Amino acid sequence: MTAFEATRAWAEAQDAADPLRAFRDEFHIPAHAGADTLYFCGNSLGLQPKGVRAAIEAELSDWAELAVEAHFRGRLPWMHYHEYVRDAMAEVVGARPHEVVAMNSLGANLHLMMVSFYRPTAERSAILMEAGAFPTDRYALESQVRFHGFDPSRDLIELQPDGPGGTLSMTAIERAIAEHGHRVALILLPGVQYRTGQVFDLEAIVRLGHAQGCVVGFDLAHAVGNLPLALHDAGPDFAVWCTYKYLNAGPGAVAGAFVHERHARADLPRFAGWWGHDKSTRFQMGPHFSPTPGADGWQLSNPPILALAPLRASLNVFTRSGMARLVEKSRRLTAYLDWLIRTRLDDTLDIVTPDDPTQRGAQLSIRVRAGRDAGRSLFEHLERHGVIGDWREPDVIRLSPVPLYNRYADCFGAVEAIEAWVR
Structure with missing residues (x-):
C-alpha cells in the first residue's frame, strides 16, 4: 500500500x-x-444520481400517455416494478433475490418484521438491543414490548458501551447473550452504530443468538451500500434498511427488507395486504390470504412507482461499480x-x-x-x-x-x- x-x-x-x-x-x-x-x-x-430525473420522467410519461394501461404496457410495466430493483439490491446485501423486497419505510418494515419475528411468551419475552440506539429502533422496540403486555423496564435489555469512545465490544455482546439468552425472544442490533460508526459482526451475533434460541434481526440503515454484506450466509432471520443514505434513492425513499429463505414458506403470523398475496392468484380477489413465498409475502400495497424509480437508477450505478x-x-x-x-x-x-x-x-x-x-x-x-x-x-x-x-x-x-x- x-x-x-x-x-x-x-x-x-x-x-x-x-x-x-x-x-x-x-x-x-x-x-x-x-x-x-x-x-x-x-x-x-x-x-x-443524475439518472434519477430521467427515470422519474419516464414513469410520468407512461402515466400521461397510458394511464392505467401502464401497469401492463409501460416501458417497465408497473405491475412488476418492485421486481426491477430486486436483483441489484440482493447483490448489494449478499442475499438471494427472493429474500429481499423494496417496500414502505424502515420504521414500518421494522414493525412488520416484529409482528412475525417477535413472538414473546411469559418465559421468553425480552428484546436485546444496544443502549443509545437510533430513536426509530428504541421507540419501535419499546412500543412492541408494551403492545404485547410486557414491561420495557424488564424486557428491554440495553447493552451498555464498554469500549473506547462509547463503542461496544464483542465480548460484552457475547456475555449478555449468554446471561440473558434464555429469556430473550429477539436480538435487534445495528449493522453500524449510527453515532459511533462501529460495525458489528453480524455472523457472530447470529450464531450466538441462535444457539440460545433467540430470533436475530438487524437494522442495516448505515450498513447497506457501505459494507460488504452477506445476509444469506450470515443467516439472520430478518433485516431492514433505508435506501436514502448510501443507496442514494432520495429523501424518504422506499426502504428494504430481508427475510431469510428458511422462512420463505413458513406459516408465520403477519399483517397481510393484497400485494403480499401469492401473485399467481392475487387477481382472483379471494377472501383468504395466501402469502407469496419469500420476502414479497410481507408486502401490503402495490409499489409506489415514482418513489421506486430513483432507487432503480441508483442501483444501476452500484451494479456497474x-x-x-x-x-x-x-x-x-x-x-x-x-x-x-x-x-x-x-x-x-x-x-x-x-x-x-x-x-x-x-x-x-x-x-x-x-x-x-x-x-x-x-x-x-x-x-x-x-x-x-x-x-x-x-x-x-x-x-x-x-x-x-x-x-x-x-x-x-x-x-x-x-x-x-x-x-
Whole structure:
C-alpha cells in the first residue's frame, strides 16, 4: 500500500489514478461559493444520481400517455416494478433475490418484521438491543414490548458501551447473550452504530443468538451500500434498511427488507395486504390470504412507482461499480481521512470510530476535546466553509467519505478547513 502524504498534490494524484473516479460525474454535487461542496453526509442523505430525473420522467410519461394501461404496457410495466430493483439490491446485501423486497419505510418494515419475528411468551419475552440506539429502533422496540403486555423496564435489555469512545465490544455482546439468552425472544442490533460508526459482526451475533434460541434481526440503515454484506450466509432471520443514505434513492425513499429463505414458506403470523398475496392468484380477489413465498409475502400495497424509480437508477450505478471495488476504495479513503486527522489534529480531535478497517465503514465520528460547545463551533465553521457533515447529540461530528463521489482531495480539504478553525 502506498504511504499517505499530507499534501494536496498527493491527494489529487490519488484521485487521478482512481479507477472509480468517473462515477463522481454521475452525481449532482451541491455548490458552495462557486465550487463543489465537500460533501461528507452520504451516511445521512446520499447525493442525487443524475439518472434519477430521467427515470422519474419516464414513469410520468407512461402515466400521461397510458394511464392505467401502464401497469401492463409501460416501458417497465408497473405491475412488476418492485421486481426491477430486486436483483441489484440482493447483490448489494449478499442475499438471494427472493429474500429481499423494496417496500414502505424502515420504521414500518421494522414493525412488520416484529409482528412475525417477535413472538414473546411469559418465559421468553425480552428484546436485546444496544443502549443509545437510533430513536426509530428504541421507540419501535419499546412500543412492541408494551403492545404485547410486557414491561420495557424488564424486557428491554440495553447493552451498555464498554469500549473506547462509547463503542461496544464483542465480548460484552457475547456475555449478555449468554446471561440473558434464555429469556430473550429477539436480538435487534445495528449493522453500524449510527453515532459511533462501529460495525458489528453480524455472523457472530447470529450464531450466538441462535444457539440460545433467540430470533436475530438487524437494522442495516448505515450498513447497506457501505459494507460488504452477506445476509444469506450470515443467516439472520430478518433485516431492514433505508435506501436514502448510501443507496442514494432520495429523501424518504422506499426502504428494504430481508427475510431469510428458511422462512420463505413458513406459516408465520403477519399483517397481510393484497400485494403480499401469492401473485399467481392475487387477481382472483379471494377472501383468504395466501402469502407469496419469500420476502414479497410481507408486502401490503402495490409499489409506489415514482418513489421506486430513483432507487432503480441508483442501483444501476452500484451494479456497474460493484460493491467489492467500492468497499476497497472506501477503506482506503476513510483510512486517509483518519490518518490526516491523527497526524495533523491529534491534539484537537478524538476519533470515536474504531481504527480497525473491519470495524468501520465510510464514516468517522469525531469529538472536539475542548467539549460540546467547541464541537458545535467547529461544525458550524465547516458548514460556512462548504464542508458538509452532520452533528449528532450530544457531541459528535460525523464525516463520511463515500467512495462513489468523494475524493482524496475532499478529505484533505476537510482537514485544512478544520485547521483553519483551530488557528
